[in-house]
Each structure stands twice: as C-alpha cells, then as structure tokens.
Amino acid sequence: xxxxxxxxxxxxxxxxxxxxxxxxxxxxxxxxxxxxxxxxxxxxxxxxxxxxxxxxxxxxxxxxxxxxxxxxxxxxxxxxxxxxxxxxxxxxxxxxxxxxxxxxxxxxxxxxxxxxxxxxxxxxxxxxxxxxxxxxxxxxxxxxxxxxxxxxxxxxxxxxxxxxxxxxxxxxxxxxxxxxxxxxxxxxxxxxxxxxxxxxxxxxxxxxxxxxxxxxxxxxxxxxxxxxxxxxxxxxxxxxxxxxxxxxxxxxxxxxxxxxxxxxxxxxxxxxxxxxxxxxxxxxxxxxxxxxxxxxxxxxxxxxxxxxxxxxxxxxxxxxxxxxxxxxxxxxxxxxxxxxxxxxxxxxxxxxxxxxxxxxxxxxxxxxxxxxxxxxxxxxxxxxxxxxxxxxxxxxxxxxxxxxxxxxxxxxxxxxxxxxxxxxxxxxxxxxxxxxxxxxxxxxxxxxxxxxxxxxxxxxxxxxxxxxxxxxxxxxxxxxxxxxxxxxxxxxxxxxxxxxxxxxxxxxxxxxxxxxxxxxxxxxxxxxxxxxxxxxxxxxxxxxxxxxxxxxxxxxxxxxxxxxxxxxxxxxxxxxxxxxxxxxxxxxxxxxxxxxxxxxxxxxxxxxxxxxxxxxxxxxxxxxxxxxxxxxxxxxxxxxxxxxxxxx
RNA sequence: GCCGCCUUAGCUCAGCCGGUAGAGCGGCGCAUUCGUAAUGCGUAGGUCGGGUGUUCGAGUCACCCAGGCGGCACCA
Numbered sequence: 123x124x125x126x127x128x129x130x131x132x133x134x135x136x137x138x139x140x141x142x143x144x145x146x147x148x149x150x151x152x153x154x155x156x157x158x159x160x161x162x163x164x165x166x167x168x169x170x171x172x173x174x175x176x177x178x179x180x181x182x183x184x185x186x187x188x189x190x191x192x193x194x195x196x197x198x199x200x201x202x203x204x205x206x207x208x209x210x211x212x213x214x215x216x217x218x219x220x221x222x223x224x225x226x227x228x229x230x231x232x233x234x235x236x237x238x239x240x241x242x243x244x245x246x247x248x249x250x251x252x253x254x255x256x257x258x259x260x261x262x263x264x265x266x267x268x269x270x271x272x273x274x275x276x277x278x279x280x281x282x283x284x285x286x287x288x289x290x291x292x293x294x295x296x297x298x299x300x301x302x303x304x305x306x307x308x309x310x311x312x313x314x315x316x317x318x319x320x321x322x323x324x325x326x327x328x329x330x331x332x333x334x335x336x337x338x339x340x341x342x343x344x345x346x347x348x349x350x351x352x353x354x355x356x357x358x359x360x361x362x363x364x365x366x367x368x369x370x371x372x373x374x375x376x377x378x379x380x381x382x383x384x385x386x387x388x389x390x391x392x393x394x395x396x397x398x399x400x401x402x403x404x405x406x407x408x409x410x411x412x413x414x415x416x417x418x419x420x421x422x423x424x425x426x427x428x429x430x431x432x433x434x435x436x437x438x439x440x441x442x443x444x445x446x447x448x449x450x451x452x453x454x455x456x457x458x459x460x461x462x463x464x465x466x467x468x469x470x471x472x473x474x475x476x477x478x479x480x481x482x483x484x485x486x487x488x489x490x491x492x493x494x495x496x497x498x499x500x501x502x503x504x505x506x507x508x509x510x511x512x513x514x515x516x517x518x519x520x521x522x523x524x525x526x527x528x529x530x531x532x533x534x535x536x537x538x539x540x541x542x543x544x545x546x547x548x549x550x551x552x553x554x555x556x557x558x559x560x561x562x563x564x565x566x567x568x569x570x571x572x573x574x575x576x577x578x579x580x581x582x583x584x585x586x587x588x589x590x591x592x593x594x595x596x597x598x599x600x601x602x603x604x605x606x607x608x609x610x611x612x613x614x615x616x617x618x619x620x621x622x623x624x625x626x627x628x629x630x631x632x633x634x635x636x637x638x639x640x641x642x643x644x645x646x647x648x649x650x651x652x653x654x655x656x657x658x659x660x661x662x663x664x665x666x667x668x669x670x671x672x673x674x675x676x677x678x679x680x681x682x683x684x685x686x687x688x689x690x691x692x693x694x695x696x697x698x699x700x701x702x703x704x705x706x707x708x709x710x711x712x713x714x715x716x717x718x719x720x721x722x723x724x725x726x727x728x729x730x731x732x733x734x735x736x737x738x739x740x741x742x743x744x745x746x747x748x749x750x751x752x753x754x755x756x757x758x759x760x761x762x763x764x765x766x767x768x769x770x
Numbered sequence: 771g772c773c774g775c776c777u778u779a780g781c782u783c784a785g786c787c788g789g790u791a792g793a794g795c796g797g798c799g800c801a802u803u804c805g806u807a808a809u810g811c812g813u814a815g816g817u818c819g820g821g822u823g824u825u826c827g828a829g830u831c832a833c834c835c836a837g838g839c840g841g842c843a844c845c846a
Contacts, residue, residue, distance in 0.1 A: 225841095236775060324841030325773025332843045336772060339841070367839095371781080380819090380837055438845080455846095489771050489844060490837090497846095504846070581845095590846090602846055639846045671803040698803075706807030720805055732806060739806070 124176035126162075142169040143309075146181045156183040158308055159192060166192070168258050168306045184313075184346050191219060196256070196308050197246075197318045197344040198224040203299040204245035205340070208238075214301060215277040215328065215337055221598065222354060223318075223343035227326055229277060234338050239320040242340070246318070253312035254297030258305055266291045270302065277328070278302045317351040318344035364596040366649035367495040373654055373712055375662070376496070384493045384500030386642055391662035394691065396645065398660055400481055402757050403505045403530070403638065409759070410526050412479040412507055417459030419483065423449040429458040430551040430615055434584040438486045452485045457585075457609075457634055460508040461616040464630070469620035474630065475511035475519055480504075481641070496646030497601055503641045509633040510618065513563070519633055520567035520606065527591065527604050527637045533758040534660075536651050539600050541573055542590045544581035551585050552611035561587045564608040585611040586634065596650035603639035603647065608632075654712040655734055658755045661691070661714045665751060667729070668695040668704040670720035677724035681717065681744050688748045690755055709734060717747065 123135050126145065136145060142160025146153045146169075160167045163177040166188060173179070182188050198217035205212055205228055217226030228234075261269075263282065270278040281302060282291055294303045296311060308314065322341045328334035345351040362368075370376050375392030378385065388396060404414065420442070426432040431439065431454065440452040453459065460478045469476070483503045492498050509519050531538055543565060546557045564587050568575060575589065582588050591604030609632040612618075619627040638644035648660075658664055667682045669675055675696050685692040695704050701718060708716050717729040718739070729747045731740040742750070 233774070322840055323774045326842045327772080330843075332772075336842075338773070341841075378838095383837070484846090486845080488846095491771060491773095491842080492844065493838090499846095502846070605846070636846075643846060668806090669803095670805050673803075700802095700804055700809060701806050702804095703808055704806085709807055716806080718806060722805085730806075737806070 124173060126176055126179040129180055139172045141172050142167055142181060145179060153181055157181045158184060158189050158313055159306055161188065166306045169309045171258055190346050192306060192308055193314060193346060194219045194224045194344045196311070196314050197342060198226045199294070199296060199301060199303070199307070200246045200249050200311055200314055201226050201242065201320070201340060201342060202301060203249055203296060204242050206299065208242060208245055213275055213277055223321070223341065225339050225341045227337040227339045229335065229337050234323055234340065236323055239323065239340070243320050247316065250311050250314050250316065252297060253310050255310045256294055256296045256307045259293045259295060261291045261293050263291050266293065266302070315347065317346060317348045318342055319351060358597065361596040364650045364653045366646040369649050369654040370496070372710070383490065384488060386496065386499060386501065394662040395660060396641065399645065400505070400641065402759060405759050406526065406530060407479045407507065410522065412477040414479045415460070415463055416480060416482055417456060417463065418453070420450045420452050421459070423451060425458055426451050428615055429612060430585060431455070431458065434549055434551060438488070440485050440487055454484055454486045456480050456482070456484070456506045457508055457612055457632070458616060461612060461618050464510050464618050465616070471512065471620055471622045471628070474620065475509050475515050477507060477509045479507045481506070496642045497595065499640070499642050502643070504636045505638045505641060507635050509635065510630040511633065513631055516563055516608065516631060516633070517567045517570050521571045523606055523633070523635050524571055524573065530637050534648060535657070536593055536648065539592045539594045541575040542578045542592065543568065543575045544578045544588050544590055546587060547580050547582050547584060549584055551615065556610045557587070560608045560610050564589065583607055585609050593647045595647055601643055601647060603644050604637045605635065605639060607634040609634060656712070656714070658714050658751070659757045663693055663713050664691045664755055665715040665717055666693045666695050666708045666713050667717045667719060668701065668708065670701050670718065672696070672698070673721050674719045674724045678719050681719060681729055684744060685748055685751065688752050690751055705732065715751065
C-alpha cells in the first residue's frame, strides 16, 4: 500500500502499483478524462506509470504549466516520428524544449527545405489524429546501445554511452516509432492537440561544437490550445514591428550598407540620440569619479603581443601593414591603452582607485554570420572604463559600479533580464592560481552586494572572469550589455605597478567595466524597448511646430526659434499640407510633441500641444509651452533632486 | 565561418507554366490655405543584388559570388 497526500491536504491509501490514472479515476471520472500526468513530490510521472512510493500527489491537467512543457516535448517527438516516416534514413538526435516551443536536431545527407515544413506539419497532425499510445520501457544498457547502432541511430547510441551507470535507460514507444528519452510523456499523441506550428529551419552543430557534424534543426512552437498559438503568433508579429532596424529606417536614425558590413552610418537624428545618451553617461561617470581619456585607435603589434590579444584574440582584430613594414592593429578593446596611461609616470597608492573612462570607437572582426543590425556590429564604441585599485577596494568598487548601473538602467527605463558570472574559458591568459583568485574575488564581491546571478563555466574573457548584465530585445533574445571583469592578468602582462604605503612596488587589480556595453547595441535595445517612442529628453526631434495655414508661418518660425533658444530640439513644418496629414506623419516618425499653430494661436501667442499617442490638445501660451517642455526634456541626472521628506 | 531562406523603382510589395517590367506610399509640379493619423490632378523614377551559363529569347531556369534575414558557432 502507498499513502498519497492530495493538494487539499486529504490523505488516501492505494494498492501498490497504483498509477496516476487509477488515482485520478478514484476521485472522479471527469478528472481521469482530463488527467495528463501525475506529479509526486514535485516529480512528474507518466499517467500510466505505477507510482513507486507514497507522497504528495497532484494530477496534472492540460491547463497546468507543467503540462505545457510536456506538450511541447511531445510535439517534438511527433515531429521526429513524422520526419522519420517521410524521410527514411534520417537519424534523430536530441529534441529539447526552448522558450515558447521546442526544436529537434536531425542528421540527414539531403538538406531540408522550407517547403518541407508544411508537409511535415501535415504528417504530424495525422500522427496526432492516429492517437498513438505512448508507453515507457526500461532497457538494458548494452542491449540499448546495440539496438540503436543496429538501426543506424549512431547519435542515440552515443547519448546512451554518456548516461551515467545506474541511471535507467528509458525508451518511449509511440505507435510503431520509438525514441530514447528520459520522459515523462503524455498518455497518447492525441493529447498533443493542434496548437503547434513549425517555424524555422537552421543548421546546428552536434553537441554545440563547430568541430562536430552540422545537423539540421527544425524549430516549432506549441501551446495547449489553438487560441494560445494564435495569440503567440500575434505577439511575435507585434514584436517584429518594434525591430530597431525597421524603426531606425522609419525614424531616419542610421543605416548600414554592403561596403561596410557591421559598420553603422549614423544619420543626423540617430547621432543626436547617440550623443544625448553618451553625454548623459559622461555626466553620470564624472559624478562617480571617472576621468575621461582618449587613447589611440591603432597601435603597434608589439603592444598587442604583450597584452595577449595577438595570441588569444587575433582572429577578431583588424590588422594593417605599413609600407615601412610595421604591423599595426586597430584596437578591439581599450584596456591595453588604459594601462599605458596608468604606467605613464609613477603611481602612488594614494591615487587609487583610479578610474579611466573612454568612449572612443573599437573594431572587432565579427564572423559575417553573426552580424545583426545594431545589436552585433564590427565598428562600435563602449562606455568603457577601467578601474585600477587594490584588492581591498574591489568590493566597494563593485558596489559603486552596481549602484551606477542600476541608476542608469532605471533612468533609461530598461529592465535587466539576467546577470551571469562567466568563468575561465579554455583559451585564456594567466595562471590557474590567478584565475582561482579572481574568480573567487569577483564572486565574493558580487555576493557581498547581494547580486543574484547564474554561473556560466567557460564563458569568461581570455584575461578575466566577468559578470554579464543581459537585456532583452523585442523578440525576447537576450544580449550582454553591461559587464564587470576582475583582472589580474593584464596588469601583470603589461607590468602595471604603484608604490604602496610601504614604499614597495605593488601590482594593481584592474576592473574592466561597462554599463551600456556597446553603445550601438544598447541603442538597438533601447529603440526596441521604447518602440521608438523615446522620453522627451532622449528624442532626437523633441517637437515639431506645424502650421495650419500659411498665415501662421511667421509665428511658427518665431515659436520654434524660442524653443530652440531654450535648448529644445525643434523642427518646423510649414508645408502646404493639411494638419491631419502633418500630425499623421510626425506621429509615425514618433515625434513626442507636435505644436500646432493656426491663425488663432498666432494672434493670441499660444501653441496647441499634442503628445504622441494622445489626441488631446493642450492650448497654452508659448512661454508656458517652452517652460514645461524644457522641464520635461531635462535629462534625469540634471533634474532637481526630490525634496527629502521630513525625517520620520 | 556553417545551415536554410530572401534580394524587382527611395520604401512596402505584384509579376502564373521563360517572350524584352507593374501598384501603393514617397519625390517633383500645379491647384487647394484646408483646425489635429492620409486634399485632388498631373509627372518623373527600375532593367529586376553581381556574374556566368542554358535558350531564338531570362526578373522568371541552372551554377557561382555578395549582402540581408532566422538559427548554429563565436562574442559586447
């Protein structure tokens, strides 16, 4: 007998061998009908699998989040079955869930084409209609390896070899088809439902390693109902409208062309936005004790050899040769340059922490397939900074940096998606002892300030472990923006020293840090985040003064001049068009304020303000309009501090 | 760099089974002076990403190259 405790706290005993289904049936026939899985002490079980022990039981139905995960995974299995029916000889590999769906990787000599997807999808719907029963079997390890080898499934055999001894080898049978899988699964294919769609086709390396064979990946999305699927597809469609590449063109911000792939041509409006953002950061950093510097774009190979870039980062660098036989490299990072500044003259412990900031351009030779609008470019600039300090200053510097980062993200209205701690990569400079130390110190500092993060082994920079601050784009992909890296390697390689209190030479620790990361990338995220509708202080064109009739032209000119004099970025629209037309055009261009002036306003010295996204008009005197707009257009760091509330 | 797809006027897109390119928007001109998301009429724009080939004939078929898009790898 086993004892089960239900979510409502009640307890019942069942005979050994009871399954989720028998438990559900014992409660009500309708629950049995809706039951998909059993959850015992938090672990999901196939509905027809005997429960191995007593515990807290829950019958999982279609509307539960756990059910959706299993539905997605089973859809991947149905996909694999359909593919193997339609394309004999195709090997299956793995098919995990991803956000909103799943994929399955196949090994097949012939490439799949996009035209195959509807055909595969049709067969999948047939398999669902066949209502194939899904059953679990435990196999003997050697027999399983032999079986999968015999039927030509080399990848599956390889997976089994990697399963630790002692773990059961489970095979799920689904009609005539079977697959190695940990499970759990739905009772039968009917429960997959019709709320799925195959979405894209891609190449992907076996086990994520480019030295391995490239497999063919089919992505799909799956939902508990067709309505949920429709809603999801609609969300994607809406998100695509926020794409910074489309908005960048519509708002005349920038473009990229063939002759400079990954290199941005910033248009006047885009550059205004860029400068506004960087000016803001300059003030924030100055306030936080950073000293802005500028170091050379191109430096001799010998420096890059000493820093380690030549050896570890060479394939990412643009290199040039002079007629005199020198080899130079365009800087991909500012750190070696900043160490040259640190090393110029003798440094005292009294100067530490010394914080350098730089906004100059960098160039990195990114693989052609990875370029992506502003989010992944070859020519970029960072809000780069390097802090030289003593070990005992690491924690307070980390704390101050995180405070600044949070302040900036809050001012700009972006939301931190996640934080990762990336540890030593395979290809690295420095000794293991150094890595042991820097990893431990960075993690300790991060924990000391209460940061929550995931650990990414093998993903650190070649010279230092790093904290990565990730932001999300319109369609949910995450991008590393801010970073904090704790480096003992570079100061040693480039021999940075300071004179300590004891009169001896000491090695400083170097913190590499950025809040935007790449300014280009950050702007891309920012454009998508605001869907182009920037707060007034960031908007490249803050207001357009638009006339109703040409009688108001002179007044419109004067009004615009008054606004410009007050520091606002203003354009005039005196074209011979109807106001409705002008309002529409500037609204589509995401101009935050349209100041409409007609005969009435001209006579009375007023303007009719219309805010983006609202049809309401606010008729105020020109003076008042200038005053309110100037106040609203003040960058967050220049706003008067809120009056402190009286001490409680 | 790898896999799949795409590449036609400034922009968005039509162009069936190969017979020497169309629309809307935008631009320009004229008329209209019209109160808050598209005023009317007229007009000029392309040789169909680049190249090679098949063919009497290619935007339309084949191959190669480039760029872009979605992934993978790499990475801010």
